[in-house]
Amino acid sequence: MAELWRAAVATARLMVGQRDYEAYVGRRRRFDPEAQVMSREEFFRYCQEQRYGGKGVKKCPC
Numbered sequence: 933m934a935e936l937w938r939a940a941v942a943t944a945r946l947m948v949g950q951r952d953y954e955a956y957v958g959r960r961r962r963f964d965p966e967a968q969v970m971s972r973e974e975f976f977r978y979c980q981e982q983r984y985g986g987k988g989v990k991k992c993p994c
Contacts, residue, residue, distance in 0.1 A: 951979050 942952045953975050960967045970978060 951975075 942955070945952060953972050956975060957969050960969050
């Protein structure tokens with residue numbers, strides 16, 4: 933039941949353009965265990981800038 937809830941929350945977030953922070957951290961750690969990871973707040977701001985525009989739009993690290 934908890935896995936179903938997490939999937940529903942992740943789907944809802946994607947529907948409004950908010951990427952999954954836990955998935956981002958998991959991918960960063962999987963490919964480079966010592967890579968620097970943005971805080972949850974930094975990740976949120978970064979993804980908002982990517983979605984709605986900002987200075988120097990770059991590819992999302994997710």
